[in-house]
Amino acid sequence: xxxxxxxxxxxxxxxxxxxxxxxxxxxxxxxxxxxxxxxxxxxxxxxxxxxxxxxxxxxxxxxxxxxxxxxxxxxxxxxxxxxxxxxxxxxxxxxxxxxxxxxxxxxxxxxxxxxxxxxxxxxxxxxxxxxxxxxxxxxxxxxxxxxxxxxxxxxxxxxxxxxxxxxxxxxxxxxxxxxxxxxxxxxxxxxxxxxxxxxxxxxxxxxxxxxxxxxxxxxxxxxxxxxxxxxxxxxxxxxxxxxxxxxxxxxxxxxxxxxxxxxxxxxxxxxxxxxxxxxxxxxxxxxxxxxxxxxxxxxxxxxxxxxxxxxxxxxxxxxxxxxxxxxxxxxxxxxxxxxxxxxxxxxxxxxxxxxxxxxxxxxxxxxxxxxxxxxxxxxxxxxxxxxxxxxxxxxxx
Amino acid sequence: xxxxxxxxxxxxxxxxxxxxxxxxxxxxxxxxxxxxxxxxxxxxxxxxxxxxxxxxxxxxxxxxxxxxxxxxxxxxxxxxxxxxxxxxxxxxxxxxxxxxxxxxxxxxxxxxxxxxxxxxxxxxxxxxxxxxxxxxxxxxxxxxxxxxxxxxxxxxxxxxxxxxxxxxxxxxxxxxxxxxxxxxxxxxxxxxxxxxxxxxxxxxxxxxxxxxxxxxxxxxxxxxxxxxxxxxxxxxxxxxxxxxxxxxxxxxxxxxxxxxxxxxxxxxxxxxxxxxxxxxxxxxxxxxxxxxxxxxxxxxxxxxxxxxxxxxxxxxxxxxxxxxxxxxxxxxxxxxxxxxxxxxxxxxxxxxxxxxxxxxxxxxxxxxxxxxxxxxxxxxxxxxxxxxxxxxxxxxx
Numbered sequence: 001x002x003x004x005x006x007x008x009x010x011x012x013x014x015x016x017x018x019x020x021x022x023x024x025x026x027x028x029x030x031x032x033x034x035x036x037x038x039x040x041x042x043x044x045x046x047x048x049x050x051x052x053x054x055x056x057x058x059x060x061x062x063x064x065x066x067x068x069x070x071x072x073x074x075x076x077x078x079x080x081x082x083x084x085x086x087x088x089x090x091x092x093x094x095x096x097x098x099x100x101x102x103x104x105x106x107x108x109x110x111x112x113x114x115x116x117x118x119x120x121x122x123x124x125x126x127x128x129x130x131x132x133x134x135x136x137x138x139x140x141x142x143x144x145x146x147x148x149x150x151x152x153x154x155x156x157x158x159x160x161x162x163x164x165x166x167x168x169x170x171x172x173x174x175x176x177x178x179x180x181x182x183x184x185x186x187x188x189x190x191x192x193x194x195x196x197x198x199x200x201x202x203x204x205x206x207x208x209x210x211x212x213x214x215x216x217x218x219x220x221x222x223x224x225x226x227x228x229x230x231x232x233x234x235x236x237x238x239x240x241x242x243x244x245x246x247x248x249x250x251x252x253x254x255x256x257x258x259x260x261x262x263x264x265x266x267x268x269x270x271x272x273x274x275x276x277x278x279x280x281x282x283x284x285x286x287x288x289x290x291x292x293x294x295x296x297x298x299x300x301x302x303x304x305x306x307x308x309x310x311x312x313x314x315x316x317x318x319x320x321x322x323x324x325x326x327x328x329x330x331x332x333x334x335x336x337x338x339x340x341x342x343x344x345x346x347x348x349x350x351x352x353x354x355x356x357x358x359x360x361x362x363x364x365x366x367x368x369x370x371x372x373x374x375x376x377x378x379x380x381x382x383x384x385x386x387x388x389x390x391x392x393x394x395x396x397x
Numbered sequence: 398x399x400x401x402x403x404x405x406x407x408x409x410x411x412x413x414x415x416x417x418x419x420x421x422x423x424x425x426x427x428x429x430x431x432x433x434x435x436x437x438x439x440x441x442x443x444x445x446x447x448x449x450x451x452x453x454x455x456x457x458x459x460x461x462x463x464x465x466x467x468x469x470x471x472x473x474x475x476x477x478x479x480x481x482x483x484x485x486x487x488x489x490x491x492x493x494x495x496x497x498x499x500x501x502x503x504x505x506x507x508x509x510x511x512x513x514x515x516x517x518x519x520x521x522x523x524x525x526x527x528x529x530x531x532x533x534x535x536x537x538x539x540x541x542x543x544x545x546x547x548x549x550x551x552x553x554x555x556x557x558x559x560x561x562x563x564x565x566x567x568x569x570x571x572x573x574x575x576x577x578x579x580x581x582x583x584x585x586x587x588x589x590x591x592x593x594x595x596x597x598x599x600x601x602x603x604x605x606x607x608x609x610x611x612x613x614x615x616x617x618x619x620x621x622x623x624x625x626x627x628x629x630x631x632x633x634x635x636x637x638x639x640x641x642x643x644x645x646x647x648x649x650x651x652x653x654x655x656x657x658x659x660x661x662x663x664x665x666x667x668x669x670x671x672x673x674x675x676x677x678x679x680x681x682x683x684x685x686x687x688x689x690x691x692x693x694x695x696x697x698x699x700x701x702x703x704x705x706x707x708x709x710x711x712x713x714x715x716x717x718x719x720x721x722x723x724x725x726x727x728x729x730x731x732x733x734x735x736x737x738x739x740x741x742x743x744x745x746x747x748x749x750x751x752x753x754x755x756x757x758x759x760x761x762x763x764x765x766x767x768x769x770x771x772x773x774x775x776x777x778x779x780x781x782x783x784x785x786x787x788x789x790x791x792x793x794x
Contacts, residue, residue, distance in 0.1 A: 019509045062562055063524035063533045070526060077529035084673035127460035129467060132474035135459045154766040165459055168767040187464045206736055228765035230735045277630035277678055290472035338627045339603055368566040368625035369551040
């Protein structure tokens with residue numbers, strides 16, 4: 001049993017042998033010969049460490065502590081769930097503190113290769129169908145070039161060598177018109193249309209079309225093949241430069257995409273559970289999930305608090321030992337619940353904070369049964385890209 | 398080569414041997430000694446059947462036909478993609494016609510078992526934390542009863558025998574308070590709160606909370622165990638009556654849920670790709686996806702057109718042969734694109750039409766590469782439920 005004292009003016013603390021037992025476990029902060037405990041630490045003691053909290057002569061329950069602190073900190077219960085889960089894995093987690101010194105960087109940045117996209121000026125006409133947002137290219141030579149060399153459009157039927165007509169989607173039509181001189185004619189009105197006009201028309205009907213296009217262009221112009229991610233529940237799937245729909249790889253198999261790309265527009269407020277769903281589909285098909293976020297200016301950023309810094313394990317003399325505040329934390333951890341909304345701006349602000357601390361960001365998501373899922377976000381270096389990109393990994397600490 | 402004639406006033410038709418070749422394949426409609434073709438049929442002929450269309454002395458391309466018809470029918474290209482794909486599988490598909498006689502019913506309704514939920518009146522108090530929407534029940538006897546007999550709440554840590562406190566989520570707290578006398582006290586204000594008040598507060602912050610709760614109550618009161626579907630990317634996961642978090646099944650394993658439940662509120666307009674994403678996660682973990690839709694009155698329903706009726710195969714003399722209009726169609730088929738929105742009302746109206754025709758509804762979704770995914774919706778019979786429920790199956794025709 002760990003005895004804890006509570007006074008509404010002073011807070012919660014442990015003394016003597018009770019303090020010693022938990023101090024070694026990196027709970028609390030020593031001051032004036034006492035070990036002062038934060039609300040989540042007190043709750044953890046009651047919930048899972050046989051802690052008994054005394055207020056004058058009365059025993060306080062978990063709900064009493066919650067009632068005491070939740071007024072000032074309404075998100076306490078959500079934070080507590082994340083705290084409890086991390087601690088339950090035998091690892092250390094502390095309140096995030098802007099002034100704390102981060103002793104070493106564990107943040108990793110992945111560099112992605114680049115091959116600038118080059119095409120001769122196109123002398124061909126696409127018939128644009130505004131409702132389906134598909135273009136039809138009947139010039140077979142241009143069609144074959146675009147399809148076989150750059151995997152642009154869909155030639156005939158997918159993975160079957162039938163049909164000659166190239167169908168271009170909205171992103172492809174705009175890219176080719178804007179950068180490579182493709183001519184576009186509206187199939188309904190019979191009029192020529194510019195890349196700008198197509199973009200405006202599509203954006204009127206489809207939310208975030210411009211934001212999506214910018215990400216598409218970012219990757220395409222760097223030589224990546226960017227196709228729909230529909231089958232994998234994301235906006236796009238991505239093949240590394242050089243992938244082809246007609247050449248098989250050395251082992252005689254079709255090349256499979258290994259990355260999917262999901263875009264989080266600034267203006268979007270996505271339910272955490274919906275955001276997690278997108279990551280989940282990608283993992284179920286063993287693809288790396290990439291999150292794209294428009295670059296924000298300082299003015300855009302908000303003060304969205306990261307709740308904790310979290311520590312992990314290190315190898316020492318052949319076995320794994322947990323890291324402590326002496327090692328420095330590994331992650332900036334933000335606790336959210338499955339039913340909260342998270343906006344592109346909030347996420348970008350959190351990522352910005354994590355970068356300043358030289359830490360990876362981890363989102364810990366509490367579901368309705370208080371079980372926790374962790375996702376780590378690691379920055380991608382795609383030189384010259386207009387947006388920021390992150391690999392998102394499902395993580396078991 | 399199939400020769401087709403086109404006249405802007407009369408339409409498109411084939412004659413003689415050209416008509417004979419495709420008439421046997423159930424294209425077109427015979428009238429006045431000619432075989433009249435619909436736009437999607439003409440497009441299919443050009444695209445994949447070596448069809449040549451003549452208008453006076455000129456040859457019309459696919460884009461010419463599109464230009465000719467898309468003004469009147471802007472969704473033609475989306476419909477065409479569905480048509481092409483079904484036809485490409487060697488199967489027959491025809492325009493849906495309200496007056497066509499459906500010769501036999503292939504619609505299946507699955508009956509789900511029912512065990513009415515019964516509980517003694519609860520004499521216990523829950524401390525309700527409004528921000529996390531979690532309740533804390535410290536009375537261990539009541540907690541054990543709710544958790545072990547009805548799998549309500551989360552007792553201690555998930556799948557670990559640690560901790561005694563029962564955490565109830567929003568749905569559980571409201572259900573127990575509304576139907577079984579549970580007392581609830583706001584942990585922050587210290588005041589008693591009613592089920593109604595909790596519902597109102599949560600609904601203010603969380604979209605569709607009332608609609609979600611209604612579905613939760615539908616299944617719970619019929620004896621089903623309804624827990625969060627977060628790990629599977631849906632609103633709920635469902636266990637059949639009798640499932641328990643403490644009893645293992647005969648083979649010594651924990652019982653796994655086999656169904657997930659997703660709710661489509663009336664007011665919601667969901668992007669088709671987002672809707673499909675939810676179905677996809679369920680399939681990747683081999684669970685049956687159930688869609689819940691609030692019952693609509695006739696006034697709510699809209700005239701959302703189903704595009705086609707579709708035929709499949711039947712067994713005949715030991716082999717599979719395709720079914721024809723003489724057999725009657727199997728499905729009402731609605732073609733949508735990955736980037737369109739589909740609302741709860743539209744979906745309900747389509748389902749209503751399908752039921753009137755005694756057919757199953759199939760959604761065919763065209764992605765940006767014009768590849769098609771099919772989902773069939775089959776009605777569930779859950780006696781006394783306030784909403785309509787459908788099993789959604791990913792289908793390969």
